Amino acid sequence: MLAVQALTVDIRASRILDDVRLEVGERELVCLVGRNGAGKTTTLRTIMGYLRPVAGSITFRGRSLVGLRTHEIAALGVGFSPEESEIFGDLTVAENIEIATWTRTTARSAAERVERAWALFPELRAYAARGGTQLSGGERKMLSVARALALDPELLLLDEPFEGLSPAILPALSQSIAAITRLGHGVLLAESNIHHVPEHTSRLYVIERGEIIFAGKPQDAQRDATVLRIIGGTVS
Amino acid sequence: MIGRGALGLALLAVALVPFAGRAYYATLMLPFFGYGLALLGLNLLFGYTGLLSFGHALFLALGAYTAAYLTSAFGMVHFEAILVSAAAVAAVVAVPTGLLCVRYVKIYFGMLTLAFGMLFYSFLFKFYALTGGDEGMRVLRPKLLGRGFDFLDKVEFLTGPYYFYALALLVLGTVVMWRIVRSPFGLCLRAIRENPDKAAAVGVSARCYRLAAFVIAGVFGGVGGALLAVPTGLADPLLAYWTHSGNLVFMLLLGGFANFFGPILGAFVFIFLQDQVMSLTQYWRFIFGALLAIVVICFPRGLMGLFDSEGASAAPSDIHRQRGPHGPLRIPSQRGPHGPLRTSPVDTPAKPAHEPLPSRARPAGTRPRPLIEARDVVKLYGDVVALDGVSLAVREGEFVSIIGPNGAGKTTLVNVLSGLGKPSSGRVTFKGVDVAGIGPVRLVRLGLARSFQLVNIFPGLTVAETLAVTVVSRLGRGRRLLASLARDAEVRAQVGDVAALFGFADRLSCLAGTLPQGDKKLLDVAGAFALHPDVILLDEPTSGVSTRDKHAIMEVLVAAAKRIAIKAIIQVEHDMDIVFGYSDRIVALHGGRLLADGTPAEIRADTHVVTTVLGKRPA
Amino acid sequence: MLGGVFHAAVLFLAAAGLQLVFGVQKILNLACGSFYALGAYFGVSLVTWALGAGAPPSLFLGILILSGVLLAAIGPPVERLLRTIYDRDESFQLLLTFALVLMFEDVIRFFWGTAPHQLGSVYLIYGQLKVGALTIPVYNLVVIAAGATIAAAVGWLLTRTRFGRLVRAAAENPRMAEALGIDLPRLYSRVFTLGVALGTVGGALVIPATAAMNEMGIELIVEAFAVVVIGGLGSMRGAFAGALIVGVLKAVAIAIYPELEMLGIYVIVIAVLVLRPAGLFARAAA
Structure with a gap:
């Protein structure tokens, strides 16, 4: 569904991404793992069109996004x-979610899309009428994912959805993200902690200093010494 | 840059105007002298300090009215006295207004200056008895150097003695301003323009320097205003109107604020173009508006930008270009062919048992007083608890690493320790002084420096200038307005020293913004070392650097710390090889709380830390 | 006093345009005074032409509002020009709007010359009200009512409609708004045009009471600017309160001690900037 080829991005004359390649298939959950500043956010922001690559291609369902x-x-x-x-x-929380239904129409009705977002994060429903500033960090994260889901996208880009969340709600959020793929959406998830990678991840890429240094199954990554050295924080 | 020859030629041409051609052109040149002077000041504020004033006409009006008052009301016709008074009045007004204005930047600064300008305008306009209202006040012909030149008629006087007097003043003003922007003071202004927070972190207080620039700009404006008022013979309220301020900024932009001579060229072109266009059509404002729009959109660096491809930073000081026998270029580079990291005396990585910091030699058994101490520090951001009762003491001779997962509060702790953030509760002391939230400028004076997690540099300054800002700050040279930075041997030597230590010796003239990511961070660290602090806080000094280079950087840091006699190092670090290789003590944070505080061996044995911070799952 | 409220109503419209554009696009539009002046001149011309063509004089209020709305058509092209510098330093944005001020000044001179333009006494057609010794043209009350109505309508638009929510989202975080599919250039163009319309309608409404003059634009901008500073940049409620304060204060000052007319306002502006730089009624955009 999404294919990134030889993506190279400079920010103010510094090379941030160098020859990044990755793919996301239908209903796949793909993780992009790397440390702070490795280039995860830049990859997602380039796919979203915020940054213009100096080289490489991004194709989404056969269409170039560059x-x-x-x-x-x-x-x-x-x-x-x-x-x-x-x-x-x-x-308000409800308005945050509804916005996405006004800008893009899909086969699903707006009511259905909003309902799906609520269903995924039932905790949010209680705050529907609250202002966005009154949410905690974790609730903001959930709202942000719910809002992106209400767009009824075919591909979801999630940048560090687990960051700053208390360990207690991690499993629930992990479950919700798994549910998103079951609903028929592809997910590309950026994460800095390899132990946060959800279990049902179909493929994992490791990025370091703007280059993809590993691509494969999560289990293999856990066994790869270089990967662990860079992102696992293991004491040698 | 314009060559000296071109400059001399231009000066000669201007001096010859009264002799060649009609008097008309000479009279046209007269406002140019006044505006040129005023714009030199305005550019110190905008081009060098980064503050856009939309009320600078206030100072021109002050100068003009001072001239009017002295000549018409008090019969004081000596022009020298008038000029000095205009400068003094401008300064007296600039200090209080500046104190209020420089607390704000960008659009708020622009609005506040505009409000002051209009305040003065409505005063001039409404208080008829004092100011003559909309009719303004007459400015009588002054005596120049005590001579009245009564045998000359008005035009002869203006295109004769007055012309040369004004020209001489403009030249004098130019020389003074030239020295100001090339002084240590001028360098600090540019540093503030580039990055005020970073400037504060090396001990340069943005507010003081901005105020000084504001007052200098005001004085130049006042003198320029007095100079303008004599040819017109009138001081009227429109001089203070906001559109007049707008025109001043227009001239500045037209010439190019990024270049020292831009404002003068802008004033010249504006005045002559206005004269020409006005004689062609009554709709000259439309033409000028369109011209301004084109300049803003297509040539933001103005006319000078067309000639000067290097003008991105306003007139870079020549500190790195000096090729005298003692210039930094002569400093032998220790850097090998593969980047800065080979400067380290020890090229082989991982020599965990580092030598202790110099001041560690102490009588056995006595525990030295903590240099820096935090007690029960709580820091809230809204309802998020970033630090939750953290206590920590660092003593002389220690190398302490702070570790913890993302969001554990490491950077918040460093910010609180370095005076950037005020703790919500709890105490922070440095050398026994309560430093909670006192700000980085004062902490630097006390002897604490820091580097930042994210790249924090002066993008438009060169490597040499970046280090020079720090050295200037430490040596207290920032107050030297007219001294030449390039000829300051002590500053140069110290810049060369630090540059050599960190491997920047052969890249002194690179713009900091063009360095690779890792080197930008290293430059930030080098700046912190150049402050010669007692304690240095390093926030992830090696992030963004490849793993194999990290050890080399750490060796450089430890060597530099020894050479500068730094008493303690506190660093935030993710790389556990580095943490365990160099620290005497490790402090682990998690969720804003202190998880553990102990020697590397103790930490390694702490299963709790190993699982939460080091990310290992329990076997 | 009532004169002050009348002035405040008009001032509010112009200042609201300034606020709206600043709140969403973060551009302090110096040219908003020019739109106001253009609205005034265009209003005079259109009403004069309509009356000459046989329109019933009682309709002139409608014609004035219509003229303001028609004139807002200059919004999109002007916004297109400003778009070239959205990502630049705000100093440049300020200067570009200053360039517009210069250009519009001469546009007005070109079309309408330098003499003041007046509508005559047509505004008396709505009659006059006698309250004690005072005679108040009913028209002034109509304008005050119109100002209040427009204030309420803009408030409703921003808080209760879909468009308003999109505008607020874009004002708060334009990058994120884009990622949710909001077409920013189109939204900006609309918001800017709405801002222009508020200015031009304000200018059109004022001219039955005073003449359209060359300087009215650059004079209004400093007053509107005082309004937004007192009320807080980007805040609609602030614009409303600020306009009332400035309008009434001006009227009171003229009645008691004319020398203080604008001086007093600038003193307040400076005091507000120094004590509460975010304004008295600061709130997030709109």
Whole structure:
């Protein structure tokens, strides 16, 4: 569904991504793992059209995304939940979710899409009328994912959905993300802690200093010494 | 840069105007002198310090009204006295307004200056009895150097003695301003423009320097205003109107604020273009508006930007270009062919049992007083608890590493320790002084420096200038307004020293913004070392650097710390090889709480730490 | 006093346009005064032409509002020009709008010359109200009512409609709004046009009471600017309160001690900036 080829990105003359290749298939959960500053966020933001690559291609269902504006990419069916959640504090929780149904129409009705978002994060429903600023960090994360889901995207980009969350709610969120793939969406998830990678991950990429240094099954990554050295934080 | 020849030629041409051609052109040049002077000041504020004033016309009006008052009301016609008074009045007004204005930057600064300008305008306009209202006040012909030149008629006076007097003043003003921007003071202004937070972190207080720049700009404006008022013979309220301020900024932009001579060229082109366009059409404002729009959109660096491909930073000081016998270029580079990291005396990585920091030699048995101490520090961001009752003491001779997963509060702790963030409760002391939230500038003076987790540099300054800012700050040179930075041997020597230590010796003239990511961070660290602090806080000094280079960097740091006699190092680090290889003590944070505090051996044995921080699952 | 409220109503419209554009696009539009002046001149011309063509004089209020709305058509092209510098330093944005001020000044001179334009006494057609010794043209009350109505309508638009929610989302976080499929350029164009319309309608409404003059634009911008600073940049409620404060204060000052007319306002502006730089009624955009 999504194919990234030889992606190279510079930010202010510094090379941030170098020859990044990755793929996400239908209903797949794919993880991009790397440390802070390794290039995960840059990869997702480039796919979303915020940054223009100097080289390489990004194709989504056979269509090149390079050069499209961000809102056009969203309209094609790519949802995005950024690292800092970036929910709209000036709008209520319900409005945050509804926004996505106004900008893109799909086969599903708006009511159904909102309902699916609520169903995935039932905790949020209680806060529907609250302002976005009144949520805790974890709730913001959930709202951000729920909002991206309400766009009814075919592919969801989640940037560190587990970051800053208490360990207690991690399993629940992990379950919800698994449920998203069962609903028929592909997911590309960026994560800095390899132990947070959900169990049903179909493929895992490890990125370090802007280069993909590992691609394969999560279990193999856990056995790979270089990978562990860089992202596992193991004492040698 | 414009060559000296071109400059001399331009000066000669201007000096010859009264002799060649009609008097008309000479009279046209007169406002140019006044505006040129005022714009030199305005550019110190905008081009060098990064503050856009939309009320600078206030100072021109002050100068003009001072001239009017002295000549018409008090019969004081000596122009020298008038100029000095104009400068003094401008300074007296600039200090209080500046104190209020420089607390804000960007759009708020622009609005506040605009409000002050309009305040003065409505005063001039409404208080008829004092100011003559909309008719303004007459400015009488002054005596120049005590001579009245009564035998000359008005035009002869203006295109004769007054012309050269004004020209001389502009030249004098230019020389003074040239020295100001090339002084240590000027360098600090540019550092503040580039990154005020980073400037504060090396001990340069943005507010003080901005105020100084504001007052200098005001004085130049006042003198320029007095100079303008004599040819027109009138001081009227429109001089203070906001559109006049807008025109000043227009001239500045037209010439190019990134270049020292841009404002002067801008004033010249503006005045002559206005004259020409006005004679062609009554709709000159439209033409000028369109011209301004084109300049803003297509040539943001102005006319000078067309000639000067290097003007990104306003007139870079020549500290690194000096090729005298003692210039930094002569410092033997220890750097090998593969980047800066080979400067380390020890090239082989991983020599875990590092030598102790220098001041560690102490009488056995006495525990030295903590240099820096945090007690029960709580830090809240809204309802998020970033630090939850953390206590920590670091003593002389210690190398302490702070570890913990993302969001554990490591950077928050460093911020609180370095005076950036005020703890919500609890105490932080440094050398026994309560330093909670006192800000980095004062902490630097006390002897504490830090580097940042994210790249924090002055992108538009060169490597040499970046280090020079730090050295200038430490030596207290920032107050030297007219001293030449390039000729300051002590600053140069110290910059060369630190540059050599960190492997920047042969890249002194690189712009910091163009360095590779890892080197930007290293430059930040080098700057912190150049402050010669007692304690240094390093927030992930080696992140963004490949694993194999990390040890080399650490060796450089330890060697530098020894050479500069740093008493304690506190670092935040993720790489456990580094942490265990170099630390005397390790502090583990998790969820804003202190998880463990002990020697590397103790930490390694702590299963709780190993599972939560080191990410190993229990076997 | 009532004169102050009348002035406040008009001032609110112009300041609301300024606020809206600043709140969403983060551009402090100096040219909002020019839109106001253009609205005034265009209003005079359109009403004069309509009356000459035989339109019933009692309709002139409608014609004025219509003229303001028609004139808002200059919004999209002007916004297109500003779009070139959205990602630049705000100093440049300020300067580009200053360039617009210069250009519009001469546009007005070109079409309408330098003499003041007046509508005459057509505004008396709505009659006058006698309260004690005072005679108040009913038209002034109509304008005050119109100002209040527009204030309420804009408030409703921003808080209760889909468009308003999208605008608020884009104002708070434009990058994220894009990722949710909001077409920012189109939204900006609409918001800017709405801002222009508020200014031009304000200018059109004022001219029956005063003449359209060359300087009215650059004079209004400093007043509107005082309004937004007192009320808080980007806040609609602030614009409303700020306009009332400035309008009434001006009227009171003129009645008591004319020298203080604008001086007093700037003193308040400076005091507010120094004590509460976010304004008296600061709130997130809109």
